[in-house]
Amino acid sequence: MGRYTEIRREAFEANIQIPALGLAIYTFGNVSAYDPDLGVFAIKPSGVPYADLKPEHMVVVDLDNAVVDGDLRPSSDTNTHSVLYRAFAGIRGITHTHSTYATAWAQACMPIPVFGTTHADHLAREVPCTEVMSDAMIRGDYETETGNQILAAFKGLSPAEVEMVLVACHGPFTWGVSAEKALYNSAVLEEIARMALLTRQVNPDAGPLKPSLIDKHYQRKHGKNAYYGQ
Amino acid sequence: MGRYTEIRREAFEANIQIPALGLAIYTFGNVSAYDPDLGVFAIKPSGVPYADLKPEHMVVVDLDNAVVDGDLRPSSDTNTHSVLYRAFAGIRGITHTHSTYATAWAQACMPIPVFGTTHADHLAREVPCTEVMSDAMIRGDYETETGNQILAAFKGLSPAEVEMVLVACHGPFTWGVSAEKALYNSAVLEEIARMALLTRQVNPDAGPLKPSLIDKHYQRKHGKNAYYGQ
Amino acid sequence: MGRYTEIRREAFEANIQIPALGLAIYTFGNVSAYDPDLGVFAIKPSGVPYADLKPEHMVVVDLDNAVVDGDLRPSSDTNTHSVLYRAFAGIRGITHTHSTYATAWAQACMPIPVFGTTHADHLAREVPCTEVMSDAMIRGDYETETGNQILAAFKGLSPAEVEMVLVACHGPFTWGVSAEKALYNSAVLEEIARMALLTRQVNPDAGPLKPSLIDKHYQRKHGKNAYYGQ
Amino acid sequence: MGRYTEIRREAFEANIQIPALGLAIYTFGNVSAYDPDLGVFAIKPSGVPYADLKPEHMVVVDLDNAVVDGDLRPSSDTNTHSVLYRAFAGIRGITHTHSTYATAWAQACMPIPVFGTTHADHLAREVPCTEVMSDAMIRGDYETETGNQILAAFKGLSPAEVEMVLVACHGPFTWGVSAEKALYNSAVLEEIARMALLTRQVNPDAGPLKPSLIDKHYQRKHGKNAYYGQ
Numbered sequence: 013m014g015r016y017t018e019i020r021r022e023a024f025e026a027n028i029q030i031p032a033l034g035l036a037i038y039t040f041g042n043v044s045a046y047d048p049d050l051g052v053f054a055i056k057p058s059g060v061p062y063a064d065l066k067p068e069h070m071v072v073v074d075l076d077n078a079v080v081d082g083d084l085r086p087s088s089d090t091n092t093h094s095v096l097y098r099a100f101a102g103i104r105g106i107t108h109t110h111s112t113y114a115t116a117w118a119q120a121c122m123p124i125p126v127f128g129t130t131h132a133d134h135l136a137r138e139v140p141c142t143e144v145m146s147d148a149m150i151r152g153d154y155e156t157e158t159g160n161q162i163l164a165a166f167k168g169l170s171p172a173e174v175e176m177v178l179v180a181c182h183g184p185f186t187w188g189v190s191a192e193k194a195l196y197n198s199a200v201l202e203e204i205a206r207m208a209l210l211t212r213q214v215n216p217d218a219g220p221l222k223p224s225l226i227d228k229h230y231q232r233k234h235g236k237n238a239y240y241g242q
Numbered sequence: 243m244g245r246y247t248e249i250r251r252e253a254f255e256a257n258i259q260i261p262a263l264g265l266a267i268y269t270f271g272n273v274s275a276y277d278p279d280l281g282v283f284a285i286k287p288s289g290v291p292y293a294d295l296k297p298e299h300m301v302v303v304d305l306d307n308a309v310v311d312g313d314l315r316p317s318s319d320t321n322t323h324s325v326l327y328r329a330f331a332g333i334r335g336i337t338h339t340h341s342t343y344a345t346a347w348a349q350a351c352m353p354i355p356v357f358g359t360t361h362a363d364h365l366a367r368e369v370p371c372t373e374v375m376s377d378a379m380i381r382g383d384y385e386t387e388t389g390n391q392i393l394a395a396f397k398g399l400s401p402a403e404v405e406m407v408l409v410a411c412h413g414p415f416t417w418g419v420s421a422e423k424a425l426y427n428s429a430v431l432e433e434i435a436r437m438a439l440l441t442r443q444v445n446p447d448a449g450p451l452k453p454s455l456i457d458k459h460y461q462r463k464h465g466k467n468a469y470y471g472q
Numbered sequence: 473m474g475r476y477t478e479i480r481r482e483a484f485e486a487n488i489q490i491p492a493l494g495l496a497i498y499t500f501g502n503v504s505a506y507d508p509d510l511g512v513f514a515i516k517p518s519g520v521p522y523a524d525l526k527p528e529h530m531v532v533v534d535l536d537n538a539v540v541d542g543d544l545r546p547s548s549d550t551n552t553h554s555v556l557y558r559a560f561a562g563i564r565g566i567t568h569t570h571s572t573y574a575t576a577w578a579q580a581c582m583p584i585p586v587f588g589t590t591h592a593d594h595l596a597r598e599v600p601c602t603e604v605m606s607d608a609m610i611r612g613d614y615e616t617e618t619g620n621q622i623l624a625a626f627k628g629l630s631p632a633e634v635e636m637v638l639v640a641c642h643g644p645f646t647w648g649v650s651a652e653k654a655l656y657n658s659a660v661l662e663e664i665a666r667m668a669l670l671t672r673q674v675n676p677d678a679g680p681l682k683p684s685l686i687d688k689h690y691q692r693k694h695g696k697n698a699y700y701g702q
Numbered sequence: 703m704g705r706y707t708e709i710r711r712e713a714f715e716a717n718i719q720i721p722a723l724g725l726a727i728y729t730f731g732n733v734s735a736y737d738p739d740l741g742v743f744a745i746k747p748s749g750v751p752y753a754d755l756k757p758e759h760m761v762v763v764d765l766d767n768a769v770v771d772g773d774l775r776p777s778s779d780t781n782t783h784s785v786l787y788r789a790f791a792g793i794r795g796i797t798h799t800h801s802t803y804a805t806a807w808a809q810a811c812m813p814i815p816v817f818g819t820t821h822a823d824h825l826a827r828e829v830p831c832t833e834v835m836s837d838a839m840i841r842g843d844y845e846t847e848t849g850n851q852i853l854a855a856f857k858g859l860s861p862a863e864v865e866m867v868l869v870a871c872h873g874p875f876t877w878g879v880s881a882e883k884a885l886y887n888s889a890v891l892e893e894i895a896r897m898a899l900l901t902r903q904v905n906p907d908a909g910p911l912k913p914s915l916i917d918k919h920y921q922r923k924h925g926k927n928a929y930y931g932q
Binding site: 037038040057058059060084085088110112113115116117118119120121122144145147150151154181182183209213 | 817818819820886889890893896897898900901903904905908911912914915918922929930931932
């Protein structure tokens with residue numbers, strides 16, 4: 013078994029789940045899996061439909077965006093992934109999609125408020141939204157700057173506690189301790205985004221969850237005395 | 243056949259229907275089945291995906307929340323279930339989900355008005371919504387207090403006539419004479435919640451159903467001269 | 473082959489399409505098929521889930537609502553069907569559902585305006601909505617009065633040209649030259665209802681289609697010089 | 703293999719994808735495939751359900767709308783297709799659907815603003831919407847005039863750069879270098895239309911994407927230095 017077999021398998025399995033979970037049509041999303049020991053990640057090849065993907069198609073790239081193994085061109089979003097792997101210690105998977113409701117909030121350039129416990133079960137604050145990029149950044153190394161915009165939005169935030177972000181005008185990125193967890197976070201974000209819009213439609217004056225309830229739900233799943241799960 | 247085989251089977255079969263009915267993704271919901279003779283209920287284990295569940299995984303718990311049989315940790319919502327089984331005579335199944343539209347009304351902290359006969363076929367008044375919990379309750383035995391909030395919302399209401407509730411900021415709980423009926427009520431509630439939001443979007447001035455029509459539809463299915471069904 | 477075999481088969485095949493087309497959950501809808509020579513119709517039995525239905529379960533009823541063949545109790549909406557078969561010459565099938573968007577318009581007590589050609593391809597005017605029933609009618613022979621309310625809404629309208637109606641506070645009824653066509657009309661109505669709400673959400677000032685365009689689309693499918701289809 | 707076998711196969715395969723992609727129910731959509739060397743296109747027969755279609759059913763028509771091969775009547779929208787094939791050099795496939803969200807924008811008679819990069823990945827300006835047709839045009843050769851309205855909306859626009867349009871009060875037409883690409887554009891348009899409505903619901907003041915970002919996303923997929931795909 014080659015040294016990249018495992019991250020290729022992880023990235024492949026998460027990528028093919030994107031359409032199954034309804035998170036993107038055609039090729040509008042990608043997942044990568046990172047091996048911190050080797051300092052490389054496996055990522056979806058650019059523009060290849062999910063139905064045609066095989067594990068060996070996953071392109072292995074280092075943190076300077078150089079292809080170290082694979083015959084195909086990596087996702088056009090590769091440089092955004094590498095920025096996050098360099099900056100966010102401990103993450104081992106990243107997912108980017110254009111899922112419908114999360115993208116609507118991103119296009120509206122608005123963070124998603126904590127309206128309920130479904131949200132607080134996963135993160136204890138609003139889903140952040142980046143600033144809109146400057147023209148200079150857009151005309152520069154665009155995908156790297158997309159990563160930099162995410163880092164700027166995470167000043168003062170912990171990427172281990174908030175594993176998702178909306179890139180303004182574009183769509184969501186999520187991450188986690190594995191490619192599978194990053195993908196899970198994309199599905200959760202889509203559901204949170206949908207519930208949040210519907211909540212405001214039911215009651216335009218709906219306010220955010222009270223801090224004690226946010227804390228309770230986040231801690232029962234993620235705190236040191238967590239009692240959710242096995 | 244063991245004494246818990248039947249309630250485990252009932253709970254198992256209802257739990258695996260949650261994703262099939264579109265009522266929750268991942269592990270965001272649970273069903274329990276109660277045996278009043280034994281004074282115990284079987285409930286989904288915490289954090290286990292529906293696709294991995296087997297009947298023997300269901301955890302058997304008594305009304306003081308003590309595990310009496312099973313190798314796994316029961317749902318983190320177990321204490322809420324036991325409060326309801328203790329207080330609501332005659333119910334034998336409880337379902338909790340984070341279904342999208344019912345959760346949106348819960349997050350909006352609003353009861354669902356009776357806008358049509360689909361609603362009145364199942365209950366003759368609005369779907370109640372609990373008060374938001376106090377910080378003291380949240381920091382106490384949270385899941386037991388969730389049950390207590392439901393009881394407070396049912397002052398003057400019959401749990402045999404109203405088999406569903408919205409827990410403010412959180413999501414729906416439903417119950418019934420069996421686990422299967424509790425699950426049915428969760429699916430019906432989701433559809434009622436969706437229709438109610440759409441009704442107000444079609445006509446923001448839509449008013450509630452007139453009392454005679456509520457009564458007619460409720461009685462034809464549930465009254466002593468009911469003529470719906472076989 | 474018995475004299476009722478054909479209408480039972482037609483009613484059965486249309487009824488089991490209700491959940492496949494997403495027009496109702498559980499038992500929230502029914503189709504009947506009418507034989508004008510025999511003066512009877514076959515209708516879904518009350519409260520039986522679609523998955524359990526067999527052709528022989530269909531109950532054969534005459535136009536006075538007397539069961540002439542079958543072991544089960546007919547749909548609780550049977551009397552509404554018989555009113556329509558008596559009054560609307562030429563129809564041979566009726567469908568009633570609680571499909572989500574059509575029901576939202578019914579609960580809003582509003583007719584559906586002709587916003588586009590999808591609507592005009594099927595009927596040349598708004599989908600009518602009945603008046604809300606009086607208390608006396610509700611407390612009388614309710615299901616027969618539901619049919620009477622539909623007849624009242626059709627004063628001046630041709631049931632051959634307008635094959636659908638919204639019963640205020642309740643939901644849609646549709647009909648046609650066969651059970652299959654009645655079912656088709658229910659699916660079309662649901663799509664028209666959904667498009668109409670979305671159209672107003674895109675543009676609250678959206679007006680109805682101009683008369684010449686309504687006429688063009690209706691006539692090219694239904695006029696004497698129709699050129700749609702084979 | 704006959705001279706029309708290939709365009710019949712292309713048209714057939716794209717047509718049967720319409721319901722699979724959720725772009726239309728029943729017969730509410732059609733795709734054609736054009737052979738510029740032969741000057742003919744193969745198009746869906748009128749009113750035939752997708753499930754009943756076979757490749758040999760596709761009707762071969764020339765640019766004057768004369769049937770040159772096939773036993774069935776071609777789509778009632780045939781004349782609109784021929785107008786576009788005559789005027790838009792280089793296109794080889796056209797799709798027309800009544801997909802729900804795109805039709806809602808068409809019924810609202812509004813172009814779809816560029817709210818995000820999903821849109822800009824496919825076209826660098828809003829999705830145009832035609833003018834409402836005059837009564838004289840409607841009463842004339844209606845389907846040809848529908849094509850003429852599209853041409854009028856494309857004054858100053860390149861059909862190679864903008865491969866989609868909304869026909870006011872009616873629904874979308876899309877095209878491309880193949881029938882498959884035309885169908886792809888219909889699915890993309892439906893998703894763009896849905897995201898655009900949701901974006902405005904999240905934030906009624908959402909503005910269009912800045913020009914530099916539109917340009918960046920369009921060029922990275924379609925410009926001379928495009929780096930998306932293999």
